[in-house]
Amino acid sequence: MDRFKRQILADEKRIYRTDKRRQQKLETRIRILDAALDHFSRRGFEAAAVRDIAADAGVTHAVIRLHFGTKDQLWREAVSQLFARFEQEMADPPEEPTSATPSLAQFIRRYVLYSARHPEHARIMMHESMEPSERLSWMVDTYVIPAHRRVMPALERAVQGRRLPAMSLVSLIYIISSSGQSLFMLGAEAKLIYGIDVAAPETIDQHVAAVLALLRISYGSTVGADRQSEGAIGIA
Amino acid sequence: MDRFKRQILADEKRIYRTDKRRQQKLETRIRILDAALDHFSRRGFEAAAVRDIAADAGVTHAVIRLHFGTKDQLWREAVSQLFARFEQEMADPPEEPTSATPSLAQFIRRYVLYSARHPEHARIMMHESMEPSERLSWMVDTYVIPAHRRVMPALERAVQGRRLPAMSLVSLIYIISSSGQSLFMLGAEAKLIYGIDVAAPETIDQHVAAVLALLRISYGSTVGADRQSEGAIGIA
């Protein structure tokens, strides 16, 4: 269980500290969401089995129905948790205790480090983004478009200010996000081809450096320097 | 049916032109492989249903068993076809009638154009590369490692010759391949977010330009200039 989930758990425990049932229900809920994220990201929505998720969470599959209703609703809850954590960690990254409005380089670094820490994010989006579906439309409308909207102006300024090469902004955002995610998302493949563990700190540092070298940006200009609210910026 | 499949079909027809059954069997086989590639790439191995593939191919699911045996064997046949076409089109691209040993820029361009023409390639690999499996090991050993081996020396020379920024070669190859593929692979998502059709020629041209601008390479230095055999080079 990571920092984010522990925080929620602690909050809830404080609120309902007299009610043991609510505590246990919440812990079960978190275990289910955790297992769901793991299965959905590795296998995709259709191939993931509710019974397998339940087994990993230490409950029977009927409990999932009780907590979340349908498999579809479970998926949406899991994706919501995922994006909530994404936005939180991009605004206030674990690796930067005191976080100010990030420079373009810092922002890219945060994004790559997040992708390395949580490869399930890219995986779950990949599985859904390859063919149209209700789930994809919902995820895009609810989370992806807002995230792109937050980061697009900064990228546009960087291109116009010649801090990034001139190119289509759509291509740019797809290149940046896929470059940052790919190595970690495809960890199983990279392990087989190169024998590397993409979760190793050296590998992660190398990849951060590689993406920054490719974009040829350093820790100079700030992203969203003109608006404080853009501190909690995100690409997805 | 694309040029590659028609070619095979024509060859086979010439050989067995007196045997109508062989012709029809081959045509059925091609229709099945075509549908299989489509389903496996969009939905992944587990979620794709043999019956659905059969329906799209205009046969019953028992025919697939007759032609290919198990679902797993069908997948392998489809992937083999995919990589055969990949290697053929990278060595002799449809957009370049007379193909010589490509420059680095030409090679990147070929790769992006191939990815745009056949987004199912990246999709099928993505679905398989997110968690270890027998299928992944087989695909990596049989096709991906050889393809990486063919292109790695050229990339290494480009980095050492300062034609590409200094970085980990593993990161570099993941960045190049994901950058080239992502926009087309995620066409469904891009359509929802930006309303664009990633198959449109303008979009494709823009993306080729974007990847080349990012790598800051032009049509100067050749890839594998010292060895003619590297003409049939590939990234996967």
Add this chain to the structure above:
DNA sequence: GATTTTACTATCCAAGTGGATATATAAATT
């Protein structure tokens, strides 16, 4: 033209799926 070969169909099967419901059990309330 009769016989053999073979690509394909119709149908069956066991296993696994998402979902539904009745029951048990433990915690909270009175």
Add this chain to the structure above:
DNA sequence: AATTTATATATCCACTTGGATAGTAAAATC
């Protein structure tokens, strides 16, 4: 301590899945 509430379990259901097999019809062979 008895009663109520609610979380989790055991089980059932209709449906789909990959796979298997017996039968059909058309093409090739004689």
